[in-house]
């Protein structure tokens with residue numbers, strides 16, 4: 585195998601999807617709306633939605649057409665594209681507290697850039713984090729990560745004000761508090777207020793990692809939904825609806841700090857990702873996407889809650905918020921068996937991690953997902 589671990593995106597490995605190496609489907613050739621076709625031409629309904637990278641549906645016509653036009657326009661060149669500023673203006677208009685943005689290609693890069701800017705602005709090294717922020721060294725543990733880097737970071741529990749305040753007191757001067765504003769449940773207003781207040785009091789910057797939540801829970805993510813303004817924000821995933829684009833943005837007070845540190849990437853300014861983001865921003869402006877996702881999410885969440893009650897022998901609960909939710913299972917084996925059974929019945933359903941609703945998940949599709957899942961759970965529960 586020329587790709588160690590089967591694929592370059594860890595969450596797409598068969599073992600991640602199904603708990604086993606040999607389960608199917610493992611490779612695909614096409615996607616459209618909320619449907620996916622595997623290498624044998626078999627069609628599936630999908631709730632994984634490219635790990636949340638797609639909220640408007642695969643191959644959304646206006647995004648595709650913008651991306652194709654950008655490719656035809658040469659895709660990249662030696663100068664900053666005019667489009668970059670246009671997309672930056674549109675993005676800043678919908679992200680709370682944001683007056684400047686810098687584009688990058690991945691979510692991990694965007695959050696890393698936010699942390700770098702906070703460290704540059706404060707001249708401090710220690711940081712506090714909560715949630716997943718990508719694969720880069722600054723936020724990872726384990727093989728290959730220098731212990732000196734790991735020692736600079738302290739992880740706190742989500743929605744736990746006492747843990748947050750304890751960490752800030754004990755950790756000495758910190759550069760920033762980086763949080764994913766949804767981790768398995770919605771944030772409480774008390775937690776968000778404590779984050780805002782504690783970071784200001786500590787002379788640290790508050791960073792919202794809205795890679796999953798922006799352009800999903802609201803255009804401006806949880807910051808908009810809950811009316812809390814972070815100092816820095818990272819967005820990605822649904823912003824490009826499948827094309828590679830991410831951004832870090834911040835308030836006026838941090839503009840000068842961005843230029844004191846080197847954040848630059850050769851293809852950060854290629855046109856295709858920028859054009860896709862521009863089209864996505866236009867769709868969110870013209871259509872009630874956020875409401876539609878909330879509505880279909882409510883349908884999916886209710887369906888999962890109902891199934892969790894009915895199959896309490898194997899399902900232990902429902903996690904997340906309507907727009908991004910999942911089932912928890914009594915054992916790893918059971919979660920794998922259910923995802924295999926769902927795939928056999930034509931549904932790609934993420935086990936132990938978020939399923940995401942997208943525009944093409946109509947009421948009928950959600951009903952169909954419920955029927956397939958019920959059938960899969962019934963089959964596994966009888967084994």
Ligand SMILES: Cc1ncc(COP(=O)(O)O)c(C=O)c1O
Nearest residue numbers: 690691692716717718764795796
């Ligand atoms: C909250 C959050 N931050 C950062 C990342 C990293 O994004 P990417 O995989 O695009 O580098 C992810 C990816 O799942 C994420 O969910």
